[in-house]
Amino acid sequence: MSVPFFALSIGVTMLNIKNISPFYALFLPFFLNNAIGLVSATDKVPLHHVSAKDCKTCHEEIYSQWKGSMHANSTALKDPIHGTFYKAVIGDPKEEGINKNGKYPVCLQCHAPAAAIDGKTDLTSMEVYNEGINCVACHTISKFIGTKKAEGGLRLGTQAYEFSDSSLQGPGTNHTEADWQHPLFENSANPDVFKTSAICMGCHDQRKNSNKVALCQTGDEIASSGGSNNCLSCHMPVVNGKIDHSLLGGHSAKMVSKGLLMTMATTKENKKLNVTLKLTNQLPHSFPTGAPFRNVYVKITGYDKNGKEVWTSSQSHPLKDDKKAMFMYSLGDEEGNPAPPPKATKVLGDTRLKPHETRKLLYSLPKKKITKLRAVAYYDLLLPPMKNKFSEPEHKDLVTSKVIAVTENIIN
Ligand code: HEC
Numbered sequence: 001m002s003v004p005f006f007a008l009s010i011g012v013t014m015l016n017i018k019n020i021s022p023f024y025a026l027f028l029p030f031f032l033n034n035a036i037g038l039v040s041a042t043d044k045v046p047l048h049h050v051s052a053k054d055c056k057t058c059h060e061e062i063y064s065q066w067k068g069s070m071h072a073n074s075t076a077l078k079d080p081i082h083g084t085f086y087k088a089v090i091g092d093p094k095e096e097g098i099n100k101n102g103k104y105p106v107c108l109q110c111h112a113p114a115a116a117i118d119g120k121t122d123l124t125s126m127e128v129y130n131e132g133i134n135c136v137a138c139h140t141i142s143k144f145i146g147t148k149k150a151e152g153g154l155r156l157g158t159q160a161y162e163f164s165d166s167s168l169q170g171p172g173t174n175h176t177e178a179d180w181q182h183p184l185f186e187n188s189a190n191p192d193v194f195k196t197s198a199i200c201m202g203c204h205d206q207r208k209n210s211n212k213v214a215l216c217q218t219g220d221e222i223a224s225s226g227g228s229n230n231c232l233s234c235h236m237p238v239v240n241g242k243i244d245h246s247l248l249g250g251h252s253a254k255m256v257s258k259g260l261l262m263t264m265a266t267t268k269e270n271k272k273l274n275v276t277l278k279l280t281n282q283l284p285h286s287f288p289t290g291a292p293f294r295n296v297y298v299k300i301t302g303y304d305k306n307g308k309e310v311w312t313s314s315q316s317h318p319l320k321d322d323k324k325a326m327f328m329y330s331l332g333d334e335e336g337n338p339a340p341p342p343k344a345t346k347v348l349g350d351t352r353l354k355p356h357e358t359r360k361l362l363y364s365l366p367k368k369k370i371t372k373l374r375a376v377a378y379y380d381l382l383l384p385p386m387k388n389k390f391s392e393p394e395h396k397d398l399v400t401s402k403v404i405a406v407t408e409n410i411i412n
C-alpha cells in the first residue's frame with residue numbers, strides 16, 4: 001500500500017498513537033492497513049474503531065485463536081443461533097435505528113459492543129461492529145463497575161464497564177520494566193481487570209428476559225459455589241508461554257469434556273444387574289453452564305458376547321423416556337408448558353449439575369446375556385425441539401450431539 005508520508009503522520013496523531021519508534025513508523029501503513037482507511041474521516045479515530053486486523057500483524061497467533069472463537073463470531077450476522085433469535089426478537093441486523101419497545105436492543109451490549117458504544121444497529125455500517133467481541137472490546141476496558149444497579153435492575157455488557165478510548169489496557173505482566181510502552185498505542189497496565197474475572201463479568205454474570213426470568217447466570221452460579229473462581233485459569237490458560245485467546249466453551253466438545261467425570265459400578269444380584277453411574281461436575285459453575293438450551297444426557301447400552309445390543313436405558317431420547325439422565329434448564333409458562341427463552345415466564349426445573357456436585361443415577365436391569373455395559377454422555381448446544389430450526393446441511397454441526405465421556409464395564 002502506498003500512503004504519502006503526510007497522510008501517514010496525520011493518521012498517527014488521529015489514531016491516538018504516541019511517539020512511535022522510527023522502526024514501527026516505517027512499517028505503519030502495513031500494520032494499520034485497515035485503520036489507515038478510517039483516517040480519511042475528519043474525526044480522531046477512537047480505539048474502539050480499530051479493527052482486530054490491525055493487531056494481527058504483530059499478534060498473529062492470538063489473532064488466529066480469537067478469529068476461531070465465538071467472541072469473533074458473536075454477532076447476528078455470524079452466529080446462526082444468535083442470529084435466529086435476534087431476527088425473531090429484535091429485527092434486521094443490517095438496518096439502522098432498530099429498537100425494542102423504544103429501547104436500544106440490549107443484545108448488542110454484549111454481542112456487538114462497538115456498535116453498542118456508538119448506539120448503532122446496522123452491523124454492516126462499520127467493520128468493527130461485525131467483529132463482535134474484538135481485541136479492543138476487551139483491551140479498552142479500564143474498570144468493571146458491576147452488573148447490579150443500586151436501584152435494582154442490571155447493567156449489561158458495555159454498560160457494566162468503563163472504557164478507555166485512548167489507552168490500550170492489558171495485564172502488564174509479560175515485561176519487567178515498570179515503564180514498558182506498547183510500540184503502537186498509549187497503554188496502561190491494569191491487572192485489577194486483566195488478571196481477574198472482572199474482565200468477563202459484565203457480559204457473563206447474568207441475564208434475564210423481559211419477564212425477569214433468568215436465562216444465563218454463570219456469574220451467579222460461581223458466586224454460589226464459593227470455590228476458586230478465576231475464569232482466566234481455565235478459559236485463558238498460558239500455552240507455550242502465551243495467553244491462549246481461543247476462549248473455548250460449548251462449541252468445543254473437547255473443552256466440555258473437561259468438566260465431567262463419569263464412572264460406573266455394577267453389582268450382580270440374582271438375575272439382575274445393579275448399575276450406579278456417578279457423574280461429577282469438576283467446575284465452579286453449573287455443568288452445563290451458559291445459554292439456557294445447553295444440555296447433557298447419558299445413555300447406557302448392554303451388549304451380548306457377539307457385540308449385539310440387547311438392552312438400553314433409553315429407546316428414543318432421555319428427555320422422553322429417562323428424565324433422570326437429562327441435565328437441563330427448563331423454561332416455561334404459567335401453565336407449566338415449555339416456552340422459548342424470550343417468552344418464558346417461569347423456571348420449570350434445573351437438573352444441571354450444580355458446581356462440584358456428584359450425582360448418582362441408579363439402574364436395575366435383567367442380567368440375561370449382557371457381557372458389557374457402556375455408558376456414553378452427550379452434549380448438545382440446543383434442545384431437541386429447537387434443532388428443527390437448524391435443519392440446513394450447513395448447520396449439521398450445531399445440531400449433532402457430541403460425545404463428551406464414555407465408560408465401560410465388562411460383566412461376567
Ligand atoms: C474476552 C476478552 C479479550 C479479547 C477479546 C482479547 N483479549 Fe487479549 N487478553 C485478555 C486478557 C484477560 C489478558 C490477560 C490474561 C492474563 O494475563 O492472565 C489478555 C492478554 C493479551 C496479551 C498479552 C499476552 C501475554 O502473553 O502476556 C496480548 C498481546 C493480547 N491480549 C492481545 C490481544 C489481541 C491482539 C486480541 C484480538 C485478536 C485480543 N487480545 C483479544 C482479554 C482479551
Ligand code: HEC
Pocket residue numbers: 024031050051052054055056057058059135136139168169170171172173174175182183184188189190
Ligand atoms: C507494531 C506491532 C504491534 C501492533 C500492530 C500491535 N501490537 Fe500489541 N504488542 C506489540 C509488542 C511488541 C508487545 C510486547 C510483547 C507481547 O506482549 O507480545 C505488545 C503487547 C501487547 C499487549 C500486552 C500489554 C500488557 O499489558 O502486557 C496487549 C494487550 C496488546 N499488545 C494489544 C494489542 C492490540 C489490542 C492491538 C491492536 C489494536 C495491538 N496490540 C497491536 C506489538 C504490536
Ligand code: HEC
Pocket residue numbers: 070071073074075079082109110111113133137138157158199200201202203204231232235236247248249250251252
Ligand atoms: C463484551 C462482552 C463479553 C466479554 C467482556 C466476554 N465475553 Fe465471553 N462471550 C460473549 C458473548 C456475547 C458470547 C456468545 C457468543 C455467541 O455464541 O454468539 C460469549 C461466549 C463465550 C464463551 C462460549 C464459547 C462457546 O463455545 O460457546 C466462553 C467460554 C466465554 N465467552 C468466556 C469468556 C471469558 C472467560 C471472558 C473473560 C476473559 C469473556 N468471555 C469476556 C461476550 C463477552
Ligand code: HEC
Pocket residue numbers: 197200201204218219222228229230231232233234235248249250251255256257258259282283284285286287288289290291294
Ligand atoms: C475449573 C475450570 C473453569 C473455571 C474456573 C471456569 N470455567 Fe467456564 N467452563 C469450563 C469448562 C470445562 C466448560 C465447558 C462445560 C460447560 O459448558 O459447562 C466451561 C464453559 C463455560 C461457558 C460456555 C457456555 C456456553 O453456553 O457454551 C462459559 C460462558 C463459561 N464457561 C464462562 C465462565 C466464566 C465467566 C467463568 C468465571 C466467572 C468461568 N467460566 C470459570 C471451565 C471453567
Ligand code: HEC
Pocket residue numbers: 079081082083085086089106107108109110111156157202203204206207216217218289290291292381
Ligand atoms: C449480558 C450480556 C448479554 C446480553 C445482553 C445478551 N446476550 Fe446472548 N449471550 C451472551 C453470552 C455470554 C452468551 C454465550 C455464553 C453463554 O451461553 O452464557 C450468549 C449466547 C447467546 C445465544 C446462544 C448462541 C450460540 O451460539 O449458541 C443466543 C441465541 C443469544 N445469546 C441470544 C441473545 C439475544 C437474542 C439477546 C437480546 C435479546 C441476547 N442474547 C442478549 C451474553 C448476552
